[in-house]
Amino acid sequence: MKRRNIIIDCDPGIDDIVALSFALANEDKLNILGITTVAGNQTIEKVTTNALKVMSYYNKDIKIAMGQKRPLLREKAAASNVHGENGMGDYQLPEPKIELYSDNAITFLRDTILSSEEKVTLVPVGPLTNIALLIKVFPEVIENIELVSIMGGSTSGGNRTSCAEFNIWADPEAAKIVFDSKLPIVMSGLNVTHSSGLYKEDVEKLAQSTGKVTELCGKMLQYYFKGDHVKEGTFTPIHDACAIMYLLYPELFEFKHMRVDVDCSEELSRGNTIVDVRDWIKYDETYPRVLTNVDTEKFREILLNDLYKLDEMVG
Ligand code: RIB
Ligand code: CA
Numbered sequence: 001m002k003r004r005n006i007i008i009d010c011d012p013g014i015d016d017i018v019a020l021s022f023a024l025a026n027e028d029k030l031n032i033l034g035i036t037t038v039a040g041n042q043t044i045e046k047v048t049t050n051a052l053k054v055m056s057y058y059n060k061d062i063k064i065a066m067g068q069k070r071p072l073l074r075e076k077a078a079a080s081n082v083h084g085e086n087g088m089g090d091y092q093l094p095e096p097k098i099e100l101y102s103d104n105a106i107t108f109l110r111d112t113i114l115s116s117e118e119k120v121t122l123v124p125v126g127p128l129t130n131i132a133l134l135i136k137v138f139p140e141v142i143e144n145i146e147l148v149s150i151m152g153g154s155t156s157g158g159n160r161t162s163c164a165e166f167n168i169w170a171d172p173e174a175a176k177i178v179f180d181s182k183l184p185i186v187m188s189g190l191n192v193t194h195s196s197g198l199y200k201e202d203v204e205k206l207a208q209s210t211g212k213v214t215e216l217c218g219k220m221l222q223y224y225f226k227g228d229h230v231k232e233g234t235f236t237p238i239h240d241a242c243a244i245m246y247l248l249y250p251e252l253f254e255f256k257h258m259r260v261d262v263d264c265s266e267e268l269s270r271g272n273t274i275v276d277v278r279d280w281i282k283y284d285e286t287y288p289r290v291l292t293n294v295d296t297e298k299f300r301e302i303l304l305n306d307l308y309k310l311d312e313m314v315g
Contacts, residue, residue, distance in 0.1 A: 003031040004146070004247060005118050007109060009067070010240065011040030011126030012050040014082075014089050014220045018307070019125055019151075019240035020051075021213050024060060025306035025313065026248055033112050033120065034063040036105035039076055040126040040170055042087035044069035047126075050087050052096035057212065058314045061098070063112075067105030067130040071171035082166075082229055089223025091216065105130050110138040119146035121247065124178075125240035127167050128152065132174035135181055148183050151243040153260065153273030154190035155290060159229075161268060165190050168262060169271030176262040179273075185288040187260060188242035189273065192253065192291045196245065196299045197237040200225060206304075211311030241303055246291065249302060254293035257283040 008023060010016040023030050035055070037048040048066045055062050070076040084090040102108040109130065113120045122145060124131050135142060152167035152175065160166040168175045179185065188196075198206075198221065206218025221236055230236040246253055263272040275290055276283070 001029065003029055005031045005033050005116055005120045006123055006247070007034045007036060007112060007120060008032065009036045009038060009122060009124040009126060009130050010051070011038050011042070011047045012054065013041035013047060013087055013126065013240070014223060015238045015240040016041070016125055017050065017054055017088065017220060018217050018238050019244050020054060021217060021310055022241050022303060022306055023244050024058065025310040029248060032062055033116065034065060034101070034108060036065045036067050036109060036130055038067040038105070038126045038130045039069045040167065041083040046087045048100065049096070052098055052100065053093040056096035056098045057093050057216070063101035063108070065102035065105040065108035066100055068133065071127060071129055072132060072173045074171065077170065082227060084223055089220040091220045093216070106133050106137060109134045110141055113141040113144050116144060119144050121147045121149060123149045123243050123247070125151040125167070125243050127170040128174040128178045129171045132177035135183070136177060142181070142183065145183060147186060148178070149186045149188070149243045149246055151188045151193065151240045153187055155275045155277055155292070156191045158272070159190055160271065163269055164271030165273070168273055172262050172264040172271045175271070176264055179260045179262055179288065182286055186246055186255070187288050187290045188239070188246060189290065190239070192294045193239040193242045194231070194237050195296045196239070196242045196294050197235060198300055198303065200234050200236070202300065202304060203236065206307065209311070211308065212314055213310040214307050217307055238303065242294070245299055245302065249298070252295045252298050253291045255289040255291045257285055257287040258290045259283055260288050260290065
């Protein structure tokens with residue numbers, strides 16, 4: 001089966017690292033052309049270092065390019081309360097043995113997309129700053145983009161504020177550019193990612209594992225249970241893994257094409273993704289595929305299986 005070309009744009013970030021691990025476990029189906037970083041969960045320096053550390057720890061030779069250090073217009077606000085001061089739940093990995101491939105994610109994205117014979121799927125799981133700049137500065141890439149599988153937004157309530165999800169809240173103008181672009185988008189919003197994750201006992205078992213990948217992911221995910229990020233202390237969403245899971249197992253999800261507008265005000269509603277959920281309004285396929293439901297148990301089973309599988313792959 002032909003592998004899907006993907007580039008993951010991320011702000012690692014605990015769930016970003018789990019999503020990267022999940023993608024690496026599926027390299028038989030996903031051809032990871034590169035990883036680009038964007039400021040979000042932590043500063044651009046920290047999230048880029050984290051990406052280098054993890055790929056080095058896994059001995060994976062994947063190109064990493066550093067992206068934007070701040071939103072298009074707004075001030076940068078880190079989410080250190082959720083991901084810790086170092087962005088990895090304060091879990092410490094050795095210094096990376098690999099070098100940054102590029103310090104310009106935008107030109108890396110342009111060059112990689114334009115030079116790919118097959119179309120490329122983008123998987124943004126942080127603020128959309130890099131992606132917005134890419135399509136504005138180099139619109140010629142659009143025709144070689146297969147799909148944009150976004151973790152971001154929500155059809156029902158936020159997490160950074162009561163109505164805005166963090167990735168969109170962090171850079172609303174960038175999100176508006178992307179959602180208004182008519183690119184083929186799949187949106188994994190909080191309305192499904194809050195039911196896409198692992199139970200506390202799964203995390204505890206991972207943390208006690210002797211495998212490189214499972215111990216790293218488990219120990220980082222334990223950090224989530226220190227905050228109010230989890231459901232009644234029993235279940236943690238792994239938001240970013242959803243954007244990868246959809247590419248591999250779309251049958252786990254339900255979706256509807258719906259219009260998505262982004263609130264770019266300065267008010268409490270900043271970063272709200274206003275989704276037209278009226279079921280009598282029919283939006284055609286040029287509108288985003290907004291995920292509306294997920295098979296939580298299958299999601300959990302596949303993710304756990306693949307994290308343990310990557311243990312074997314990285315040795
Ligand atoms: O709201 C969840 C999103 O914000 C995830 O991408 C997480 O990594 C943080 O960036
Ligand atoms: Ca993220």
